[in-house]
Amino acid sequence: MPTLRHEGLAYKDGATIIAGVDEAGRGPLAGPVVAAACILPREFRHKTLNDSKQLTELEREKIYAELTSRADIGWATGISDVEVIDTYNILRATYRAMHLALEALPLKPDYVLIDGNQRVPAVRLRQKTIVKGDAKSYSIAAASVIAKVTRDRLMLAFHAQYPQYNFAQHKGYGTPEHLAALEQFGPSPIHRKTFAPVRHATEPVQEEFALT
Numbered sequence: 001m002p003t004l005r006h007e008g009l010a011y012k013d014g015a016t017i018i019a020g021v022d023e024a025g026r027g028p029l030a031g032p033v034v035a036a037a038c039i040l041p042r043e044f045r046h047k048t049l050n051d052s053k054q055l056t057e058l059e060r061e062k063i064y065a066e067l068t069s070r071a072d073i074g075w076a077t078g079i080s081d082v083e084v085i086d087t088y089n090i091l092r093a094t095y096r097a098m099h100l101a102l103e104a105l106p107l108k109p110d111y112v113l114i115d116g117n118q119r120v121p122a123v124r125l126r127q128k129t130i131v132k133g134d135a136k137s138y139s140i141a142a143a144s145v146i147a148k149v150t151r152d153r154l155m156l157a158f159h160a161q162y163p164q165y166n167f168a169q170h171k172g173y174g175t176p177e178h179l180a181a182l183e184q185f186g187p188s189p190i191h192r193k194t195f196a197p198v199r200h201a202t203e204p205v206q207e208e209f210a211l212t
Contacts (some may be wrong), residue, residue, distance in 0.1 A: 001050060002141040004042075006113055006130060011042070015111035015126070019074075019102060020139025022115040023094050024052070024147040028172030029182070029198050030165070030191045031155050032081045033090065035097035036147035037105050037112075038067070039074035040139050049141050051134035052148040064149040067142055075142070076104035077150050086194045095120050101143075115140045162188045 078100025080093035159168035
């Protein structure tokens, strides 16, 4: 379960405002990548907050409502849409979303805790990367929930536009059902054209028999 250990170490190192950062949506074949940044009060505690992947949808929605309604919590999101992903690649699009989230915070942090093992380029703040940070740091866990709920809601809206792909169920990930729909209907405007399964779905059928 997450704790405030990493936040405490940052405060001892001179930090005054700490933001946790995480993303949702690097792996799917469709939809944007969403990042969130979250600043928690120093004595923050929560009984159920955890890595968003370890929570049910109902739990995530409840925690999201709690986090985003509290006046003592600062939070923001950043979004890179499919055009950005296909133009620059998913890693650079993720960095952009994280940068946008940090820039949109109501307070400017002086220390950033980031889930994973890669720092965010062009962010001129002290940064600490934490592998599996969403299960270790309250700030990152909070960001992971906000990013996940934000992205899931976007995919529900896309489901209304493109119901044939059933985005409401798989949120754009490459499930067998999604791959079958992609094969049947081809890619939608929110599919990531540079991702292999989507790219293959756009290739003419005769290319499969080029060597026969």
